[in-house]
Amino acid sequence: MNRRIYRPRSRVSSLIAVALLAVTLALPAAPAPTVDGIVADYVAARGGLAKIRAIKSLRQTGRAFAGQGREALVVRELKRPGRIRFEFTVQGVTAVFVCDGKHGWKVSPFDDDMQLKELPDDVTQDAIEQADIEGPLVDWKAKGHQVELVGREVVSGRDTYKLKLTLKTGGVRYEYIDVETHYEVRADSTRQVRGRDVQLETTFANHKKTGGVLFPRLVEVATVGRAQRLRVVVDKIEVNPSLSDARFEMPGPAKP
Secondary structure, eight states, X not given: OOOOOOOOHHHHHHHHHHHHHHHHHHSOXXXXXXXXXXXXXXXXXXXXXXXXXXXXXXXXXEEEEOSXXXXXXXXXXXXXXXXXXXXXXXXXXXXXXEEOSSOEEEEEGGGTEEEEEEOOHHHHHHHHHHTOSSOXXXXXXTTTOEEEEEEEEEETTEEEEEEEEEOTTSOEEEEEEETTTOOEEEEEEEEEETTEEEEEEEEEEEXXXXXXXXXXXXXXXXXXXXXXXXXXXXXXXXXXXOOOGGGGSOOOOOOO
């Protein structure tokens, strides 16, 4: 007569759990993310290195909102190498800030000054950094920058890689790359404003492609410790528009 062997259910469950644990331990651990891997995924998500490098000039047109009904039209133009022009228009009055890659100048009627003036050296250096069409993470080694992975941080509900970017000039920024999409969602920086260091948090959202390259359509800039935020909605992006070098050159004295 065959006898049925009885094993308690709890013991069977324990055996299954042990077996699963053994299999799990036998699996190779997932490789830790590296800076090169994170940046490579970021570049690919933007459209790839070839398409990014193919951008020789760029024009972005949009609207800036600073609260309390204050709205301005903004136009930013970039051209290799290192040229940038920024126009800010409120109620028909336009301020212009320009850098040709070496020198900067401005006309700022909002400061009750209609005279053309050179930009201070620190502002000019900041403009040169902003004029990098590719962004500092693209070809960061060739540009002389340093990048290290600090860790992870949640930004606007998204898990991100936090990268410390030390520019060739010595400036330090923190870039936050979405773990899932590989989009840049925030950048932290310190800038000189009227001789004082100001910490800025810039967030990027509503990413879409133009000319095969990804750009954020919503940019918000906040000063750490202040509630006010500058919100920029990008309405139009033009890749490789025709931009004359003269748009970035400081006007000389009028000819007789």
